[in-house]
Amino acid sequence: METPRIRKVVVAMSGGVDSSVAAALLVEQGYDVVGMMLRLWSEPGKEDLNRCCTPDAMMMARRVAAKLGIPFYVIDVREKFREWVVGAFIQGYMAGMTPNPCLVCNRRIRWGVLLQQALSLGAEWLATGHYARIIQDERGQFLLLRGLDTSKDQSYVLSVLGQEELRHTLLPIGEFTKPQVRDLARKFGLPVAERSESQDLCFLAGEDYRDFLMRHAPEVIRPGLIVNRRGEVLGEHKGLAFYTIGQRKGLGIATSQPLYVVDKDIRQNLLVVGPQEDLGKRVLHAAPVNWILGEPPAEQFRAQVKIRYTASPLDATVVVETPQQVRVEFDQPVRDITPGQRAVFYQDDIVLGGSMIISTSMR
Numbered sequence: 371m372e373t374p375r376i377r378k379v380v381v382a383m384s385g386g387v388d389s390s391v392a393a394a395l396l397v398e399q400g401y402d403v404v405g406m407m408l409r410l411w412s413e414p415g416k417e418d419l420n421r422c423c424t425p426d427a428m429m430m431a432r433r434v435a436a437k438l439g440i441p442f443y444v445i446d447v448r449e450k451f452r453e454w455v456v457g458a459f460i461q462g463y464m465a466g467m468t469p470n471p472c473l474v475c476n477r478r479i480r481w482g483v484l485l486q487q488a489l490s491l492g493a494e495w496l497a498t499g500h501y502a503r504i505i506q507d508e509r510g511q512f513l514l515l516r517g518l519d520t521s522k523d524q525s526y527v528l529s530v531l532g533q534e535e536l537r538h539t540l541l542p543i544g545e546f547t548k549p550q551v552r553d554l555a556r557k558f559g560l561p562v563a564e565r566s567e568s569q570d571l572c573f574l575a576g577e578d579y580r581d582f583l584m585r586h587a588p589e590v591i592r593p594g595l596i597v598n599r600r601g602e603v604l605g606e607h608k609g610l611a612f613y614t615i616g617q618r619k620g621l622g623i624a625t626s627q628p629l630y631v632v633d634k635d636i637r638q639n640l641l642v643v644g645p646q647e648d649l650g651k652r653v654l655h656a657a658p659v660n661w662i663l664g665e666p667p668a669e670q671f672r673a674q675v676k677i678r679y680t681a682s683p684l685d686a687t688v689v690v691e692t693p694q695q696v697r698v699e700f701d702q703p704v705r706d707i708t709p710g711q712r713a714v715f716y717q718d719d720i721v722l723g724g725s726m727i728i729s730t731s732m733r
């Protein structure tokens with residue numbers, strides 16, 4: 371009699387609650403589970419502070435793997451992370467954008483290097499502790515859905531994935547809420563049940579991103595002039611990277627009417643400010659686009675669009691100008707659309723795709 375083949379899955383373990391519970395669920399479901407942790411970043415003297423891969427996090431992941439009786443490996447990808455992820459972060463600021471490095475990390479490191487490593491080990495899937503879901507539709511296509519716990523939903527950062535990646539991905543905790551995941555951690559007796567949530571970028575080590583830029587890419591920080599739309603000089607800025615669109619505080623200019631950052635003129639190194647009315651934009655232009663199904667659903671479609679990870683979805687019409695370029699027309703003017711961030715298109719729970727915001731316009 372043929373014995374059923376046990377199917378292998380590599381779990382990306384960070385030492386946190388979510389990926390630990392993901393590993394435990396897969397072990398419980400009978401998969402052949404291998405734990406892998408990525409060493410992404412370390413800075414001399416700050417090893418204990420960097421959120422990812424601190425000695426503490428590594429020990430935690432190792433203890434969870436031991437508790438579950440699964441093999442555990444650490445993969446050193448620090449050079450690639452520095453070049454691709456931190457490099458893109460610095461380049462983004464140099465171009466006057468506000469980049470989201472987690473998206474580059476997901477695309478190139480987790481679903482690049484790590485997925486390849488998993489497949490070459492004979493695994494069929496890479497599993498992570500993201501709050502999102504993957505289902506197959508009646509045509510066999512893989513759909514990416516929001517996590518059931520909408521307050522924790524991480525589908526935004528997975529909008530860089532395509533069919534090939536989704537085919538080889540399992541998201542075991544996407545069906546649970548965070549409190550349920552913590553209960554599961556306790557049920558499985560995992561030493562991580564009470565570990566706190568991580569927030570900021572993993573390589574910042576609690577440091578402000580501006581200080582990080584000053585240390586790693588001082589050339590990005592070039593002081594210049596603050597002007598209004600008419601080009602009148604109102605003050606001086608410390609470097610465009612220090613400001614974000616919509617910012618009001620910290621401009622250091624005294625006027626009777628509150629002024630906001632409404633634009634950055636990279637070529638001339640000018641920070642453009644204006645009254646609140648200047649902030650609302652109806653249209654954003656974005657490229658290149660990742661369509662989850664490989665192509666857009668239509669030449670033009672209605673969607674709910676998120677303009678950053680923590681933003682609420684807003685009603686809009688997405689116009690596909692070329693398969694790699696879209697304009698998004700919002701029903702209402704939107705404040706704080708920030709070039710460099712990602713626009714992600716949803717229809718209810720389904721992620722249709724996402725694209726980097728390049729610019730904004732009134733129409």
Ligand SMILES: Nc1ncnc2c1ncn2[C@@H]1O[C@H](COP(=O)(O)OP(=O)(O)OP(=O)(O)O)[C@@H](O)[C@H]1O
Pocket residue numbers: 381382383384385386387388389390406407408409410422423497498499500567568
């Ligand atoms: N250093 C790492 N090595 C391997 N996988 C990682 C690493 N950091 C994050 N991941 C994977 O990516 C998922 C999402 O990462 P995120 O930064 O949101 O999680 P976290 O808060 O650090 O930890 P967790 O999700 O495990 O509680 C994790 O659940 C884990 O599967």
